[in-house]
Amino acid sequence: PPPLGKMAAAALANGDVRAGGGGAVPRPTNPMVTPLLTDLYQFSMAYAYWKAGKHLDRAVFDLYFRKSPFAGEFTVFGGLEECIRFIANFKFKEEEINFLRTALPTCEDGFFEYLSSIDCSDVEVYAIPEGSAVFPKVPLMIIEGPVAVVQLLETPFLSLVNYASLVTTNAARHRLVAGKPKNLLEFGLRRAQGPDGGISASRYSYMGGFDATSNVAAGRLFGIPIRGTHSHAFVSSFLGLDEIIDKALSSSDGSNKCEDFVSLVENWLVKIQGASSLRGSFGETNQSELAAFTSYALAFPNSFLALVDTYDVMRSGVPNFCAVALALNDMGYKAVGIRLDSGDLAYLSIETRKFFCAIEKEFGVVGFGKTNITASNDLNEETIDALNKQGHEVDSFGIGTYLVTCYAQAALGCVFKLVEINKQPRIKLSEDVTKVSIPCKKRCYRLYGKEGYPLVDIMTGQDEPSPKVGERILCRHPFIESKRAHVVPQHVEELLKCYWPGNSSVQREELPSLNENRSRCMRQLERMRPDHLRKLNPTPYKQVSVSAQLYDFIHFLWLNEAPVGELR
Numbered sequence: 001p002p003p004l005g006k007m008a009a010a011a012l013a014n015g016d017v018r019a020g021g022g023g024a025v026p027r028p029t030n031p032m033v034t035p036l037l038t039d040l041y042q043f044s045m046a047y048a049y050w051k052a053g054k055h056l057d058r059a060v061f062d063l064y065f066r067k068s069p070f071a072g073e074f075t076v077f078g079g080l081e082e083c084i085r086f087i088a089n090f091k092f093k094e095e096e097i098n099f100l101r102t103a104l105p106t107c108e109d110g111f112f113e114y115l116s117s118i119d120c121s122d123v124e125v126y127a128i129p130e131g132s133a134v135f136p137k138v139p140l141m142i143i144e145g146p147v148a149v150v151q152l153l154e155t156p157f158l159s160l161v162n163y164a165s166l167v168t169t170n171a172a173r174h175r176l177v178a179g180k181p182k183n184l185l186e187f188g189l190r191r192a193q194g195p196d197g198g199i200s201a202s203r204y205s206y207m208g209g210f211d212a213t214s215n216v217a218a219g220r221l222f223g224i225p226i227r228g229t230h231s232h233a234f235v236s237s238f239l240g241l242d243e244i245i246d247k248a249l250s251s252s253d254g255s256n257k258c259e260d261f262v263s264l265v266e267n268w269l270v271k272i273q274g275a276s277s278l279r280g281s282f283g284e285t286n287q288s289e290l291a292a293f294t295s296y297a298l299a300f301p302n303s304f305l306a307l308v309d310t311y312d313v314m315r316s317g318v319p320n321f322c323a324v325a326l327a328l329n330d331m332g333y334k335a336v337g338i339r340l341d342s343g344d345l346a347y348l349s350i351e352t353r354k355f356f357c358a359i360e361k362e363f364g365v366v367g368f369g370k371t372n373i374t375a376s377n378d379l380n381e382e383t384i385d386a387l388n389k390q391g392h393e394v395d396s397f398g399i400g401t402y403l404v405t406c407y408a409q410a411a412l413g414c415v416f417k418l419v420e421i422n423k424q425p426r427i428k429l430s431e432d433v434t435k436v437s438i439p440c441k442k443r444c445y446r447l448y449g450k451e452g453y454p455l456v457d458i459m460t461g462q463d464e465p466s467p468k469v470g471e472r473i474l475c476r477h478p479f480i481e482s483k484r485a486h487v488v489p490q491h492v493e494e495l496l497k498c499y500w501p502g503n504s505s506v507q508r509e510e511l512p513s514l515n516e517n518r519s520r521c522m523r524q525l526e527r528m529r530p531d532h533l534r535k536l537n538p539t540p541y542k543q544v545s546v547s548a549q550l551y552d553f554i555h556f557l558w559l560n561e562a563p564v565g566e567l568r
């Protein structure tokens with residue numbers, strides 16, 4: 001058998017696996033992902049295939065989408081690992097078969113015996129690596145196997161790929177607009193479409209380029225860094241400084257102890273109030289907020305970060321934060337920063353930065369001016385873009401609702417279409433030419449140009465020779481006769497790899513780790529021509545091409561299948 005992936009080996013050590021057809025792969029992350037997680041019509045078709053004696057016919061399906069989301073010109077592919085986990089563990093339980101008997105009462109017993117016997121050991125799955133930049137009409141996955149079995153996979157595969165790819169793409173778009181140096185935190189669990197939406201959002205946002213999540217379960221499941229601040233409730237729960245009982249704080253190196261850290265904070269607040277460069281910018285600050293910050297610093301002296309907008313950012317939150325941060329500094333600790341969660345984030349971040357720089361200068365605390373400013377509150381691509389245009393001083397963005405709900409586009413329309421059965425290519429015709437499926441089991445390549453950018457993706461028949469570096473190849477639009485170009489690739493990348501070989505002798509590709517997928521996503525987007533990635537009116541990546549041979553075949557089949565009209 002092929003070598004186990006790192007992930008599979010780790011899961012084996014946890015005892016969390018079943019043997020699949022060609023190695024061991026962990027179960028799907030979500031236990032709701034079972035063979036019943038499909039549409040009824042898949043079972044209805046499976047029965048009708050079985051009844052017709054066609055269930056073992058060897059079918060090939062393509063999984064692809066027709067248009068990139070968010071009015072963009074790129075998509076990032078996510079969800080592959082979960083598809084492989086699903087088929088590796090695909091087996092009906094007795095209770096599931098019993099339920100199906102009640103759901104399909106007219107089906108013969110033999111069908112349920114057949115269902116009890118199936119797994120995916122004779123299914124083959126070829127896919128583009130997870131985290132890759134992908135484009136319309138190119139199969140993200142090619143699934144080959146007995147038609148009845150592969151039919152049952154349609155809905156779960158689409159369910160595992162559609163949202164995963166959509167939210168990965170959304171995250172990647174937020175990364176592109178925020179810029180590489182910014183820290184992006186996913187805060188969406190409370191607003192996501194239920195627990196599975198939340199977990200998936202955290203996982204795929206990380207893959208798309210976020211740095212961390214507030215979702216603790218996702219941190220445990222996937223090893224994503226977990227980060228967070230505190231909420232307004234913590235600030236408003238304090239009434240005053242006399243609530244703080246244990247006021248002592250040891251210095252960071254343990255060499256001395258301050259018995260009354262509260263007084264140290266109060267002294268600093270007086271000094272800040274008297275500072276010449278800050279004079280007049282604020283008067284009395286809110287003392288219950290000061291109590292909350294002081295308490296939080298006593299709990300987390302090494303990682304103090306305060307939410308400063310509960311009462312008044314510039315007149316209370318920021319000065320109070322600075323008093324606590326300077327007291328911590330006396331004790332050898334470096335405060336992390338503040339979070340802004342309302343108001344004009346551009347203006348407030350700039351004013352806060354000025355305040356921090358004034359403190360650095362006034363009190364000679366080196367580096368204080370660079371204290372972190374985190375912003376949150378209904379952020380999305382547009383607001384971050386607006387902040388960039390206005391100028392701002394935000395270092396980290398906490399993003400929830402718009403990211404995880406994919407507010408700007410509800411779904412990615414991935415589809416699953418039959419392209420070949422028993423080696424016979426099949427086509428699905430449509431009045432709308434963009435919906436005509438591209439027949440045949442295909443191979444797909446990305447051709448790169450002189451400047452290192454990808455130029456075009458091309459599909460060929462399975463048995464055609466692959467495009468070669470330095471050799472001219474004709475790339476044809478699949479449907480428009482006049483659209484064609486010669487390409488001399490400087491680099492050729494075969495897009496689909498075998499992730500589940502079934503009974504074939506092809507070597508199985510290892511499933512990379514989440515971090516590897518994340519790096520792939522970043523690398524691939526860095527390699528794209530920037531005008532394909534820009535937000536406003538991006539240049540479309542060239543529509544996927546087909547080889548001359550595949551072009552001829554598509555049109556032969558099209559004419560063959562389309563009835564000739566008759567005018568009377």
Ligand SMILES: Nc1ncnc2c1ncn2[C@@H]1O[C@H](COP(=O)(O)OP(=O)(O)OP(=O)(O)O)[C@@H](O)[C@H]1O
Pocket residue numbers: 341342343344345346347376377378379380383386387390
């Ligand atoms: N400088 C800015 N430019 C553009 N959009 C901004 C800017 N600052 C903040 N925003 C966005 O404007 C919206 C402001 O939200 P909203 O009108 O609810 O006000 P708020 O500041 O949250 O007030 P509240 O105190 O009621 O919470 C948010 O989506 C926020 O991300």
Ligand SMILES: O=P(O)(O)OC[C@H]1O[C@H](OP(=O)(O)OP(=O)(O)O)[C@H](O)[C@@H]1O
Pocket residue numbers: 187188190191231341376377378379398399400401402
């Ligand atoms: O704004 P999002 O992008 O969804 O990011 C997550 C939000 O969740 C928290 O708000 P909370 O649940 O306390 O509610 P509120 O800010 O709406 O009052 C946090 O303060 C953010 O504002």
Ligand SMILES: O=C(O)c1cccnc1
Pocket residue numbers: 187188214227228229230231339376398400
């Ligand atoms: O840690 C935070 O600041 C946080 C977490 C979730 C949602 N909003 C904020």
Ligand SMILES: [Mg+2]
Pocket residue numbers: 341376377378
């Ligand atoms: Mg909010």
